[in-house]
Amino acid sequence: MFTKSSRKPLGLLAVAAALTLVATACAESDRDSGDGDQPFVFGAAGDITSLDPFLTNDGETYRYSRQVFETLLDHESGGSEIVGGLAETWDQSEDGTVWTFNLRDNVTFHDGDEFNAEVVCANFDRWNNLTGAYQSSNLSYYWQSIFGGFAEPDEDFSTGESRYVSCDAEDELTAVIEISEYSSIFPGGFSLAAFGIMSPTTLETMEGQEVTGDEGNLSLPDFAQNAGSLAGTGPFTVEEWNQDQAEVTLNRHEDYWGEAAGFETMILRGIPDETARRQALEAGDIHGYDLVAPADVAPLEDAGFQVPTRDVFNVLYMAYQQESHDALGEMEVREALSHAVDRQRIVDTILPEGGEVATQFHPDTLDGWSEDVRTFDYDPDKARDMLADAGYEDGFDVEFCYPTEVTRPYMPAPKDIFDVITEDLQEVGVNVEATPYEWSVYSGQVDSGNCPMYLLGWTGDYNDAYNFIGTWFSTHNDAWGMDEDELFDKMTEVSTNPDEEARVAGYQELNEMVMDALPGLPISSSPPSIAFAPEVEPPNVSPLTQENFGEASWK
Template structure:
């Protein structure tokens, strides 16, 4: 077995430990010395409402923000960073071939409903996910399971992958052994995903017969996923109310939490889709923090005394081509022409926050596997026009989709970004037919390949290149209409290579291969900002947008 929780040199580890101790002492001093009343609700505004109380059934960041406060995973990321550390597992090991993962669990942890946390509880969750059937196997309802663990015990759809998960065994009360079929670079990062928050076995038993109703594209999740009080995790907060009419979730401090208690007795997550309305609510004192600050608002807020920390860059925005919806986009020369038509630097300079940069590939340059040798597509409208003419597409018409009611870390102003791209395409003779959807419909539409071209992006879940390029290009994709078996095989080979150096080199080659194929145009990477009132001690901000609000308190 290889021990996986101690990977830093001892000197660096000691220095990091000292910094953590100092930071913890300062935070405790702030709490003890402040005049803040921790019973006053802390209200935080996000760009959208959550979609479910059970995080397994979603892939959206707003639901994960809620769920990380309520549920915990076997592994998590260090506060404010991307290093994987213990979560509900204090320590862990992997076998030499990477197929057996042994988790040594924390003692004395209880769920919100009083149930004991142990290895049997861990396996009850994994067995539940693995044995899901019917609509639960639809990719919209089990996206992250299929991404990390493949298919199910009994695949009911021939398009599903063979399962990578094999078993979970409780070898003693505080030791869980999870076996997978092959080494994969998705581990150990996959064990940190919010979708795999551990739920009380009593809840699992109670909802075992609940069913998803409806048809693909319009599924209705079971009632328990909508009703507060029906779920129980081990996190520092428990959910007490979800007012869907007001798009507001209320969390209360879990006094039986195993770790440092949350600094707020009550936390309210309120959805305010419009970024101007979020800023105005903070200025008026109606909320005490909000996410995805508009770049133009950062300096005025700071000048007014608000705190506006900026996260590190860990995302990418792209303009996708759907090669089957519009046959013209199946022509590589057309895709290249459209890439040369877009002035990405203007988007960075006029729309993105300071620190934004043009993306040359489908991952940020902060990750190992980023390549300096990819083919690039400089802004050149004259070249774009000539290439379109050579391809016989001087009068090309494309439907272009973008979302209307949301901002994302990689896409702070969807309409503004669309307007720049649409004007650039119009300048080279392309007719753009805009189509807009609300976010809840936008993702299913783009996933299904309903748009010729569209804007979308990704914020990394964990620090591995495969979490970016593997998300899009590891298999056939309706999003891009991509059917490139050579690419898929190369991606699988890279991900399953246990040699770190060889795997990183393979990722570099894959990035070069992807930019030759050009399934879409990487547009930019940007550092999203988050704002807090002057009387708040903020949590450490995370480049993964995985803030732990238990760290926050009143000044």
């Protein structure tokens, strides 16, 4: 740094001062450009709920688990098309009941165990043979949604008959899974993060672990003390789950079969409040966060942060639980409430740019969306007249639930959305009794039918209409409290039809049937944003919110 051409030698104090300035400048440069040894810290909308992704239906848990446990199939980076995961290629029989997976060679688990067809089958057999409280839909929701039930259904949890028949290892790299009937759920179901493949040693660790407590208050097996013993095949290994700090620490898996992760260490930090997430990014405490408040997008971009926006693949709705409130059981009342809500105001004032009013229970980016559903324009005068015709000229009281301490891709500001809807309902004479729940208990209250009206939504897991409307309307459930056997039977008929053209036409008819039954009011679909510091090379952002952080790195 000091050349022989300097005219005078610097004194020792001057040299020391100069070196101090250089060191400070270098440190600041490291912070600005990203240090390869510095942990990448990402602000998630909440903490994970389990180290075992099978035992959750929570998106934040899946954000963690996708980095650690890979699935047989995956989605293209930044898109929704199904591609190979741990299986390079796959085939299905003509009747759609036999699925053959040709597995990747030379893949090892984090603990050194070998990946092969036998361990694939061991994982699927483990899930199918779980008993007792594991069969609670609050723990094994996705298994029951995709595979119907378990080998030995527990009558205390009313699980259905299992769609899973068997898994056979034809050879070391060929796994054959048989199901009992064709369903449009597949192959998308094989891509779900809940079905991340674990090593044989990890399965042994989990054997004999019990779920304790009662339905609604279940305690999961605690692996937090030995998180490092849980091994998948992904680009990161799990080192620690600090539940007190709501942090999960992941380390780069140096022997990953694909391209090595760009970050040596990644920390997922739960920060439920969206303002606190933004402030943490601005302060340099984190290097990225999800679900940016729409009002924060432009200011962050102006300050030099990167704020990519995902494509729309979600829907927000207001639900009417028909069994818990007499008025909501009446079609004319539900129609009136649907006319009372100014959904365009929600889109214009709360949602990010690109949001749109929803007309049905899945976005128009999916095949099966129909132009012929009945719609409900904002018309408070009509709403008041309909309520009067139904015998509620003086209105009525209704409990309305909404979640707190959470944001979701389809619901960036729950309280703000709730306030707009409440104002609209009260304008037509409906007295809203606000009932907030923390997110950790909210879904349980909704699923149990304890909320006459509530806000909820869905971000698609895979590119099929059934993943939306089939999730809600394939059978009676307490969340909706609706009895529509014709609709339920039609859902089964359509989703099990292997003829794609006929299936898409069937989904269009189903969307029309759902809106005729009016179990709730679709509110909106919106493109959620995700933010990164200037020094980060972000991963491809996914419309399914399934980012692979192994793609990201320091610039």
